[in-house]
Amino acid sequence: MPTRPQSPQPSGTPRWVAMVYRPSSETWAVCAESPHRSPVQYALAEMAHTVRARGGDLEVALWGPRAGAWERFDAFAATTATAPVPAAEASSGASSSDPERLSRLTERMDGRRRQVLVAGLGKAGLHDLGPDDFGAVEALAERLDETTVRRVAHWLALAAGRR
Numbered sequence: 001m002p003t004r005p006q007s008p009q010p011s012g013t014p015r016w017v018a019m020v021y022r023p024s025s026e027t028w029a030v031c032a033e034s035p036h037r038s039p040v041q042y043a044l045a046e047m048a049h050t051v052r053a054r055g056g057d058l059e060v061a062l063w064g065p066r067a068g069a070w071e072r073f074d075a076f077a078a079t080t081a082t083a084p085v086p087a088a089e090a091s092s093g094a095s096s097s098d099p100e101r102l103s104r105l106t107e108r109m110d111g112r113r114r115q116v117l118v119a120g121l122g123k124a125g126l127h128d129l130g131p132d133d134f135g136a137v138e139a140l141a142e143r144l145d146e147t148t149v150r151r152v153a154h155w156l157a158l159a160a161g162r163r
Contacts, residue, residue, distance in 0.1 A: 007061030007072070014065035016040040018075070020047070021059035028061065036134050037064060038114040044075060045115075113141035113149045120153025124160040 007028045010017040018032040018040050032043035044060060051058040062075040117137045121129065129137075141149065 007063075009070050009072075010063050014063075014068065014070050016065075017063045018044050018047075019061045019063065021061075023059075031060070035131075036114075038111055038137075039118050039129075040064075041111070042115040042119055109146065110141055113144065113146060114138065116146075116149050116153045117141060120156035123153075124156040 005026065005028075007019050007021070010019070010030065010033075015033060015035050016037045016039075017030055019028045020031040021028055031047060032040045034040050040062070044062065047060070048058050060075040062073045063070055064073055065071070114137055117140055118129070121127075121133075121137075126133075140152070144152070
């Protein structure tokens with residue numbers, strides 16, 4: 001069984017880049033990139049969902065910045081981080097007696113709210129987001145709860161359908 005080559009490091013300034021392996025040509029190609037991790041994670045999750053729904057396997061590599069240099073991250077962790085946290089885990093698993101777990105849960109939920117907002121903007125046709133846009137997404141994600149963020153994303157999707 002032939003082994004696939006390792007994902008090459010992306011060129012240019014370190015940013016968040018997802019690369020997908022194409023078995024037919026035995027090459028890696030950039031499939032998502034952004035200065036922010038959330039949109040790339042969201043894209044990976046959507047691609048994985050689509051490819052798996054079609055019965056295929058998705059091989060991806062996630063690259064990002066760390067201390068001003070490129071570093072390869074666990075792409076599987078990036079795509080599974082988009083899964084919602086079960087209510088039992090959110091209420092009982094992250095107690096104040098486990099600050100590390102509480103911190104991870106908080107970070108995960110913040111990331112999820114950002115992903116939902118970016119997805120809503122994408123459905124509304126706003127794909128070319130700038131630094132000010134990402135700042136606004138960050139501010140909303142920090143201040144709103146998950147239900148409210150989902151409602152805003154729903155409104156954006158409805159508005160996109162009426163154009």
